[in-house]
Amino acid sequence: MGTKFEKTPGWLDWYPGPSKPRFQVPPGSVDAHCHVFGPGDRFPFAPERKYTPCDASREQLFALRDHLGFARNVVVQATCHGADNSALLDALQHSGGMARGVVTVRRGITDRELRDMHEAGVRGVRFNFVRRLVDFTPKDELMEIAGRIAPLGWHVVIYFEAVDLPELWDFFTALPTTVVVDHMGRPDVTKPVDGEEFELFVKFMRDHPNVWSKVSCPERLSVSGPPALHGERNAYRDVVPFARRIVETFPDRVLWGTDWPHPNLKNHMPDDGLLVDFIPHIAVSPELQRKLLVDNPMRLYWPEEAR
Numbered sequence: 348m349g350t351k352f353e354k355t356p357g358w359l360d361w362y363p364g365p366s367k368p369r370f371q372v373p374p375g376s377v378d379a380h381c382h383v384f385g386p387g388d389r390f391p392f393a394p395e396r397k398y399t400p401c402d403a404s405r406e407q408l409f410a411l412r413d414h415l416g417f418a419r420n421v422v423v424q425a426t427c428h429g430a431d432n433s434a435l436l437d438a439l440q441h442s443g444g445m446a447r448g449v450v451t452v453r454r455g456i457t458d459r460e461l462r463d464m465h466e467a468g469v470r471g472v473r474f475n476f477v478r479r480l481v482d483f484t485p486k487d488e489l490m491e492i493a494g495r496i497a498p499l500g501w502h503v504v505i506y507f508e509a510v511d512l513p514e515l516w517d518f519f520t521a522l523p524t525t526v527v528v529d530h531m532g533r534p535d536v537t538k539p540v541d542g543e544e545f546e547l548f549v550k551f552m553r554d555h556p557n558v559w560s561k562v563s564c565p566e567r568l569s570v571s572g573p574p575a576l577h578g579e580r581n582a583y584r585d586v587v588p589f590a591r592r593i594v595e596t597f598p599d600r601v602l603w604g605t606d607w608p609h610p611n612l613k614n615h616m617p618d619d620g621l622l623v624d625f626i627p628h629i630a631v632s633p634e635l636q637r638k639l640l641v642d643n644p645m646r647l648y649w650p651e652e653a654r
């Protein structure tokens with residue numbers, strides 16, 4: 348059956364037939380940032396969306412997980428689904444307990460709905476401040492939501508661009524929960540790793556022990572590449588110093604995810620196997636790799652099973 352949605356012009360579909368990673372992730376590794384899209388004819392995309400993606404189903408996500416050698420997923424609500432979390436919840440419910448979720452909710456959500464989501468495996472809400480992806484939700488509404496999810500033991504995931512951190516600082520540092528930053532706060536990697544902009548991000552994490560970071564998305568942040576395609580062994584070199592600095596400074600507060608199916612990439616779609624091969628460049632020892640891929644995500648998403 349064809350989907351009733353037409354993809355955004357120029358949309359790049361996820362990479363079919365990814366290579367087998369050479370880097371073998373530790374047993375029990377968690378892909379802590381990935382999405383499902385639809386399928387659109389079962390889980391329609393939201394009217395307020397800023398893009399219309401290809402389909403990326405839970406079956407396809409779980410097949411990728413197995414292919415790459417991961418054990419678990421954290422599925423993050425994609426903005427194309429707005430605050431309708433049905434596709435995500437369906438994925439969690441069909442994961443045999445091997446997926447947790449981060450949802451988007453509005454002020455009208457009931458306590459009953461939050462409890463049901465918790466039961467399904469949801470452990471966080473996502474607040475998005477990237478202008479091309481969402482119309483902003485007022486900060487007082489977000490703070491109210493944060494106050495309501497805190498007693499459930501959930502955390503807040505924030506997505507923003509590095510230039511906006513100064514303006515968002517007071518709001519972020521007032522959040523009452525663990526706070527997880529998507530994609531390292533999107534640094535401009537043409538600026539120095541010890542320059543003013545990235546220092547502010549490091550200070551954000553250093554001064555606030557409740558702040559964690561995903562060291563994900565080199566394929567989005569890289570300017571000079573080369574892309575993770577055609578067996579490239581040295582992909583996204585320009586991102587390495589940034590991610591490595593965060594991993595080595597805050598080894599117990601970092602997470603890694605594929606970001607599959609990679610929404611809104613414009614110039615290439617990475618081979619996910621080669622993306623996994625990027626990990627040992629940013630987490631250079633077995634101990635750092637185990638924290639990044641197993642211990643940290645387990646502590647945050649499966650604390651009842653964590654060592």
Ligand SMILES: O=C(O)c1cc(C(=O)O)oc(=O)c1
Binds near residue numbers: 426610
């Ligand atoms: O940079 C992006 O375009 C992007 C979009 C989304 C989303 O639409 O939810 O999620 C991400 O993690 C990254």
